[in-house]
Amino acid sequence: MDVSQILDPLNDAQREAVAAAPGNQLVLAGAGSGKTRVLVHRIAWLMQVEGASPYSIMAVTFTNKAAREMRARIEELLGVNTFGMWVGTFHGLAHRLLKAHWQEAKLPQNFQILDSDDQLRLIKRVQADLGLDDKKWSPRETQWWIGAQKDEGLRPQYINAGADPWLQTMVRIYFAYEEACQRGGLVDFGELLLRAHELWLNNDSILAHYRRRFPFILVDEFQDTNTIQYAWLRLLAGEQCHITAVGDDDQSIYGWRGAKIENIQHFSADLRQVQTVRLEQNYRSTSTILKAANAVIANNSGRLGKELWTKGEEGEPIAVYAAYNEQDESRFIVERINDWVRDGNRRDSIAILYRSNAQSRVLEEGLLREQVPYRIYGGQRFYDRLEIKNALSYLRLITNRDDDTAFERVVNTPTRGIGARTVEMVRAYAREQGCSLWQAAKLMLQQRVLAARAGNALQAFLDLVNQLAANAEDKELDAIAEDVIETSGLLEFHGKEKGEKGQTRVENLKELVSACRAFTGVGMPEGEEGEEEIPLLNQFLDSAALDAGEGQADEFEDAVQLMTLHSAKGLEFPLVFMAGVEENLFPHKMSAQEPGRMEEERRLCYVGITRAMRKLYITYAENRRLFGSETYNSPSRFIAEIPVNLVHEVRLKTEISRPLYQADYGKVGKFSDPAPDFDDLPPLSLGGRVEHAKFGEGTVVQFEGNGPRARVQVNFDDAGSKWLVVTMAKLQPL
Ligand SMILES: Nc1ncnc2c1ncn2[C@@H]1O[C@H](COP(=O)(O)OP(=O)(O)OP(=O)(O)O)[C@@H](O)[C@H]1O
Numbered sequence: 219m220d221v222s223q224i225l226d227p228l229n230d231a232q233r234e235a236v237a238a239a240p241g242n243q244l245v246l247a248g249a250g251s252g253k254t255r256v257l258v259h260r261i262a263w264l265m266q267v268e269g270a271s272p273y274s275i276m277a278v279t280f281t282n283k284a285a286r287e288m289r290a291r292i293e294e295l296l297g298v299n300t301f302g303m304w305v306g307t308f309h310g311l312a313h314r315l316l317k318a319h320w321q322e323a324k325l326p327q328n329f330q331i332l333d334s335d336d337q338l339r340l341i342k343r344v345q346a347d348l349g350l351d352d353k354k355w356s357p358r359e360t361q362w363w364i365g366a367q368k369d370e371g372l373r374p375q376y377i378n379a380g381a382d383p384w385l386q387t388m389v390r391i392y393f394a395y396e397e398a399c400q401r402g403g404l405v406d407f408g409e410l411l412l413r414a415h416e417l418w419l420n421n422d423s424i425l426a427h428y429r430r431r432f433p434f435i436l437v438d439e440f441q442d443t444n445t446i447q448y449a450w451l452r453l454l455a456g457e458q459c460h461i462t463a464v465g466d467d468d469q470s471i472y473g474w475r476g477a478k479i480e481n482i483q484h485f486s487a488d489l490r491q492v493q494t495v496r497l498e499q500n501y502r503s504t505s506t507i508l509k510a511a512n513a514v515i516a517n518n519s520g521r522l523g524k525e526l527w528t529k530g531e532e533g534e535p536i537a538v539y540a541a542y543n544e545q546d547e548s549r550f551i552v553e554r555i556n557d558w559v560r561d562g563n564r565r566d567s568i569a570i571l572y573r574s575n576a577q578s579r580v581l582e583e584g585l586l587r588e589q590v591p592y593r594i595y596g597g598q599r600f601y602d603r604l605e606i607k608n609a610l611s612y613l614r615l616i617t618n619r620d621d622d623t624a625f626e627r628v629v630n631t632p633t634r635g636i637g638a639r640t641v642e643m644v645r646a647y648a649r650e651q652g653c654s655l656w657q658a659a660k661l662m663l664q665q666r667v668l669a670a671r672a673g674n675a676l677q678a679f680l681d682l683v684n685q686l687a688a689n690a691e692d693k694e695l696d697a698i699a700e701d702v703i704e705t706s707g708l709l710e711f712h713g714k715e716k717g718e719k720g721q722t723r724v725e726n727l728k729e730l731v732s733a734c735r736a737f738t739g740v741g742m743p744e745g746e747e748g749e750e751e752i753p754l755l756n757q758f759l760d761s762a763a764l765d766a767g768e769g770q771a772d773e774f775e776d777a778v779q780l781m782t783l784h785s786a787k788g789l790e791f792p793l794v795f796m797a798g799v800e801e802n803l804f805p806h807k808m809s810a811q812e813p814g815r816m817e818e819e820r821r822l823c824y825v826g827i828t829r830a831m832r833k834l835y836i837t838y839a840e841n842r843r844l845f846g847s848e849t850y851n852s853p854s855r856f857i858a859e860i861p862v863n864l865v866h867e868v869r870l871k872t873e874i875s876r877p878l879y880q881a882d883y884g885k886v887g888k889f890s891d892p893a894p895d896f897d898d899l900p901p902l903s904l905g906g907r908v909e910h911a912k913f914g915e916g917t918v919v920q921f922e923g924n925g926p927r928a929r930v931q932v933n934f935d936d937a938g939s940k941w942l943v944v945t946m947a948k949l950q951p952l
């Protein structure tokens with residue numbers, strides 16, 4: 219039997235874990251030390267040497283993508299099919315189980331998964347039935363609370379509300395909500411896990427069957443399991459099964475969603491004869507990157523304690539860039555990406571990581587401008603996001619009432635009691651009359667062909683859009699956007715969605731206001747005579763549609779990856795940018811409010827740094843417009859935690875114009891125009907004050923392009939924001 223393929227690519231400690239006799243194992247090790255590799259090779263070993271059938275193995279991964287990769291790796295190692303193996307996320311596996319045993323789980327065969335939107339709507343209905351006022355009993359809070367109970371494995375009958383009236387009410391809602399779900403055959407995410415656990419708990423024969431079936435259970439990213447997941451694992455494992463859990467307490471980043479680091483400590487006590495393996499050699503990163511990660515995480519207390527080392531080369535210092543603002547940050551990153559690709563590297567060797575979803579907007583714009591293909595991992599591009607499309611639909615209706623797509627999209631969003639039947643009637647009428655939906659709706663209201671309730675609701679929608687249009691007169695673009703997201707009720711509507719998702723949507727909507735504000739400066743060219751001016755709002759909508767229309771780079775195209783720090787877990791990239799590393803953004807400002815959250819933010823930073831293999835850039839902006847407002851944050855404390863000898867501070871932002879021209883001419887030499895006399899050009903700098911003959915004094919906030927085409931954006935104190943061509947504008951630095 220040839221096992222060398224399985225063991226050769228491993229070090230001694232890894233080999234010890236992979237080739238151990240069947241038993242419980244805990245592999246506790248830092249980032250990039252080969253935990254996932256051990257898991258994969260362990261599965262191969264069990265099949266090849268212990269003769270385990272693929273049917274006897276269950277592997278829990280962090281994402282579905284990771285599950286696919288795991289299968290591919292094993293097939294490559296062994297040349298066998300992994301078809302019968304159960305590999306997936308906790309939710310995916312629980313779903314599979316419930317589908318197979320719907321009767322015993324007391325579910326209808328075609329039970330539906332309830333997503334977060336639907337869940338919130340259901341909770342609202344339930345609360346209304348109980349006569350509870352939404353204002354006093356926020357459905358969103360209830361949703362969060364019920365989720366937290368389920369994560370802890372708690373049904374309402376086990377919650378002792380005592381004399382606490384608030385808790386008593388919550389429990390009452392929880393009971394009623396459960397009943398409603400059961401009646402409708404609906405299962406929310408938390409319920410999947412809870413129900414799967416109970417299925418085994420209450421059905422000895424089914425449990426016995428799965429215990430026999432799965433003598434081997436392997437879990438990646440064990441540090442982020444919550445109470446119910448851990449209970450589920452233990453129940454399945456029983457006394458005979460063998461669990462291999464791999465994890466890193468320093469990478470636990472889902473505490474806010476109920477994950478329990480303590481499960482790592484409990485594991486050795488709860489299971490029999492656990493072999494603990496520690497891996498200390500890191501194979502991923504340069505020693506510089508590794509030292510930085512070690513230094514940052516050392517600031518956390520209560521760690522299980524481990525130090526990583528590497529034989530790898532020292533590598534380049536970590537580059538820290540203090541950007542003038544978010545635009546400058548985006549531009550800097552795109553330039554470095556272009557350099558990297560010019561040096562012969564692939565784009566998919568690059569990741570840009572950020573703390574908040576909404577940060578992607580400015581980064582995406584920079585990439586689009588330079589036509590760098592990119593993909594948002596585990597997410598959508600900014601202008602493709604549901605809440606943004608909703609807001610844009612209102613804006614489109616303001617400029618054009620006959621925009622049917624926009625009409626359809628928001629006629630009942632936020633919900634205002636216009637049902638599918640009414641909309642179908644409007645559609646039919648429009649077809650008949652050959653007019654737009656808006657016109658049809660108007661006619662139908664005039665002719666009173668709708669039932670009173672539907673008619674009133676529809677009238678309210680038309681009034682709302684007309685009102686928004688009236689409000690928009692003479693307003694700046696960002697003020698229009700702000701009015702739209704508030705007055706339409708979108709902000710409130712999306713804000714009510716459960717926890718993280720709702721907050722992300724609200725942040726994105728506010729970010730749209732930022733996008734409008736930034737656009738105001740770029741939009742109109744200086745009023746060319748005779749040319750009809752296109753209203754700024756229309757220009758903005760066109761540009762947004764173009765951005766969205768670009769579509770994601772397809773799966774096979776070589777593209778830069780953008781993602782949040784949370785979704786980067788487990789991945790690695792030769793070149794990594796961590797953007798927006800500023801106080802209040804990262805660490806997130808909410809982390810100051812809850813104990814323990816700051817340490818979780820630091821672990822997130824550790825996760826971020828340790829994604830980098832060869833080169834790491836950390837950037838922050840001295841002032842930033844995000845979520846619709848302007849902020850001045852100081853550099854993140856995490857930057858200060860990296861020893862200075864590992865860092866190279868990049869300061870490009872002074873003297874932008876002259877060096878830029880000269881470098882460009884020297885390098886490219888493609889301009890046929892006679893070279894302007896560079897010595898006559900003013901030394902402009904981002905953030906610098908300048909004076910213009912017509913517009914007066916202002917501040918340079920952005921620049922773009924090279925050579926004779928270089929343009930700067932100046933926020934003039936009185937004349938507003940303008941883009942100017944440097945060679946023409948005769949700006950005087952002050
Ligand atoms: N013994 C080894 N020899 C050479 N390369 C290795 C070895 N072990 C792991 N690697 C490589 O090191 C990198 C990190 O491994 P892996 O992703 O398994 O680490 P991990 O501990 O799971 O990291 P994370 O904590 O980020 O999930 C991978 O590129 C992997 O192929």
Ligand SMILES: [Mg+2]
Pocket residue numbers: 253254255438788
């Ligand atoms: Mg891993």
